[in-house]
Amino acid sequence: MTFEESELQKLVDEIIGLLERYRDDPGALDVILSELKSLYRKVPIYPGIIANCLPMVVKSTKPEQLKVGDEVSILTKDNRILTGKVSSIAQGDIKIVDCHEYGGQKSSGECNIPLSNLKEARLFTRDILHKEWPDLDFEE
Amino acid sequence: MPELGLKRGNVIKIEGFASLHVKEGKILIIGGLHEKWAKVVVPRAKSIPIEAESDAVVECTLGPNGKMERLPGRTIPREWDTLVEEIIAKKPRIVLVLGEVDTGKSFFSTYIANMLTRKNLRVAIVDGDTGQSDVGPPTTLGVVMVDKPVVFLRDIPPRAIYFIGSMSPAGHILEFVVGIKRMVEHGLENADIVVVNTAGWTSGGPGRAFRLYEMELLEPDMIVALQRGGELEHILKSVDQSKVKRILVSKHVRSRSRSDRTFLRELVLAQYFEGAGRLILDLRKVLLERCYFRTGEPVDPKSLGDPSIIHAEKMPEGLFIVVSGELSESKAQELKAKFRNLHTISTWDAKNVIVGLADSNNELVGLGIIDEIDYVREKLAVITPVKDVSRIVAVQFGSMKITPDGKEVGTVKPGTF
Numbered sequence: 398m399t400f401e402e403s404e405l406q407k408l409v410d411e412i413i414g415l416l417e418r419y420r421d422d423p424g425a426l427d428v429i430l431s432e433l434k435s436l437y438r439k440v441p442i443y444p445g446i447i448a449n450c451l452p453m454v455v456k457s458t459k460p461e462q463l464k465v466g467d468e469v470s471i472l473t474k475d476n477r478i479l480t481g482k483v484s485s486i487a488q489g490d491i492k493i494v495d496c497h498e499y500g501g502q503k504s505s506g507e508c509n510i511p512l513s514n515l516k517e518a519r520l521f522t523r524d525i526l527h528k529e530w531p532d533l534d535f536e537e
Numbered sequence: 538m539p540e541l542g543l544k545r546g547n548v549i550k551i552e553g554f555a556s557l558h559v560k561e562g563k564i565l566i567i568g569g570l571h572e573k574w575a576k577v578v579v580p581r582a583k584s585i586p587i588e589a590e591s592d593a594v595v596e597c598t599l600g601p602n603g604k605m606e607r608l609p610g611r612t613i614p615r616e617w618d619t620l621v622e623e624i625i626a627k628k629p630r631i632v633l634v635l636g637e638v639d640t641g642k643s644f645f646s647t648y649i650a651n652m653l654t655r656k657n658l659r660v661a662i663v664d665g666d667t668g669q670s671d672v673g674p675p676t677t678l679g680v681v682m683v684d685k686p687v688v689f690l691r692d693i694p695p696r697a698i699y700f701i702g703s704m705s706p707a708g709h710i711l712e713f714v715v716g717i718k719r720m721v722e723h724g725l726e727n728a729d730i731v732v733v734n735t736a737g738w739t740s741g742g743p744g745r746a747f748r749l750y751e752m753e754l755l756e757p758d759m760i761v762a763l764q765r766g767g768e769l770e771h772i773l774k775s776v777d778q779s780k781v782k783r784i785l786v787s788k789h790v791r792s793r794s795r796s797d798r799t800f801l802r803e804l805v806l807a808q809y810f811e812g813a814g815r816l817i818l819d820l821r822k823v824l825l826e827r828c829y830f831r832t833g834e835p836v837d838p839k840s841l842g843d844p845s846i847i848h849a850e851k852m853p854e855g856l857f858i859v860v861s862g863e864l865s866e867s868k869a870q871e872l873k874a875k876f877r878n879l880h881t882i883s884t885w886d887a888k889n890v891i892v893g894l895a896d897s898n899n900e901l902v903g904l905g906i907i908d909e910i911d912y913v914r915e916k917l918a919v920i921t922p923v924k925d926v927s928r929i930v931a932v933q934f935g936s937m938k939i940t941p942d943g944k945e946v947g948t949v950k951p952g953t954f
Contacts, residue, residue, distance in 0.1 A: 399746070400742040400745050400746035400749075401741075401743065401746075402710060402743055402746050403707075403708060403742075403743055404707070404742070404743060407742075439947075439948070440948055441948060441951065442703060442707065442708045442950070442951060443705070443707055443708070444707075445707060445741070445743075532795055532796065532799045532945070535938075535945065535946050535948075536946065
């Protein structure tokens with residue numbers, strides 16, 4: 398038995414955990430993959446920083462905490478998964494634009510989801526390296 | 538110029554940017570005695586306590602962000618002096634200073650060195666922090682000999698430096714361990730006591746491994762643990778307790794923000810490369826170290842059937858190629874199948890990579906920044922303050938990309954070159 402001599406194991410554990418947690422949500426996985434590629438391109442020598450940043454890319458959040466412009470995926474009680482940007486939250490509905498639905502019928506444009514039908518909202522954060530480690534977010 | 542009158546025992550704190558000139562009397566700075574005519578410059582983001590050893594007059598000029606504050610009493614804890622007395626009595630050859638980031642390890646090491654120097658002991662300080670390096674430029678480890686009062690270790694020319702190639706030990710444990718051992722050996726050759734100021738990387742698998750193997754390798758006679766609470770105990774539990782001295786972190790130690798750290802690194806790097814020139818090295822004559830490049834059996838790039846390939850060599854790990862432009866996917870697959878693996882870099886990948894330039898004794902002569910590699914003519918152009926090209930026998934590849942004005946502009950994926 399010895400120590401991990403790099404943080405690569407931690408990164409692999411994080412990736413496995415995220416794949417398992419969001420296996421039902423291709424929208425979230427898309428964003429995680431995009432951020433993982435960006436992080437690895439920018440700081441390949443710091444797997445520990447990648448491992449710390451990656452779980453911050455997708456966060457479960459309460460509908461009342463969402464703001465206009467937030468990029469989200471919405472899981473509904475009737476098992477639909479929609480990804481897009483919040484354009485409004487009013488009168489018991491959340492309106493999503495640039496809306497994409499995975500699994501079932503594909504749609505684009507606007508979707509209205511009654512908040513009463515909302516099972517979970519997941520907020521996406523892109524450019525996570527710039528937010529967490531701005532001094533390592535080198536211009537390319 | 539504002540003059541400041543101090544009574545014996547008065548203590549003030551000066552934050553940089555500031556400059557001091559002792560006009561009358563004697564003052565103590567970090568345990569070092571400074572007498573009439575002494576001048577000290579405090580850089581931005583650094584601060585020092587000053588204690589009047591006698592009634593004194595100090596001329597103090599504050600620059601941008603500079604501050605001066607009177608303190609109610611001495612900032613150096615009494616237990617530091619007790620430890621100094623113990624070191625003088627026991628004369629350990631190697632004193633290892635452990636502590637997390639921002640625990641005042643450099644300050645503590647400087648204090649110990651100044652106090653021991655006053656007792657006519659020869660002291661070397663090994664600086665093991667490549668990010669906030671006090672000895673040598675960032676990305677290096679270094680050793681200095683302290684033979685007179687010192688305020689900032691940076692003010693002493695290093696006796697030797699060792700190239701790590703990164704700001705952090707992460708991913709560079711082997712370079713760190715070899716480098717710290719070599720710097721300690723330099724110190725032992727020239728000093729009675731070597732104080733090793735370690736990097737503040739103490740937890741996590743790599744941090745633990747680094748610390749414990751470093752201690753096993755160096756075999757320090759004394760381990761000084763600077764702690765706020767018990768944050769080093771997980772490491773200290775594995776070592777001989779009779780060697781361990783636990784010291785509380787001074788409440789005067791201030792944390793530096795990430796931006797302050799980056800500023801300081803960039804400032805030191807910019808100063809290092811100020812006045813640097815462009816040297817052309819012949820790749821057929823210099824050794825290339827810490828890289829795959831030029832370690833394989835040369836392959837004629839024309840034989841590979843793609844004009845974008847301008848350099849090729851066969852290695853145990855597969856085919857190493859340098860591509861100018863785009864290599865087609867089908868050609869990449871073909872070469873991968875034929876040579877088991879394909880390692881591809883582009884002509885511009887090397888731009889701005891930091892390198893160590895070493896002499897025939899494998900001692901670091903200086904740092905360089907790759908400007909260009911001409912793979913066809915086998916030339917390497919580096920920006921470096923080193924003037925004498927004949928001293929450069931080896932080039933050691935690093936993992937950071939920087940510009941000559943000190944800006945960090947990228948990192949290099951391990952194994953790229």
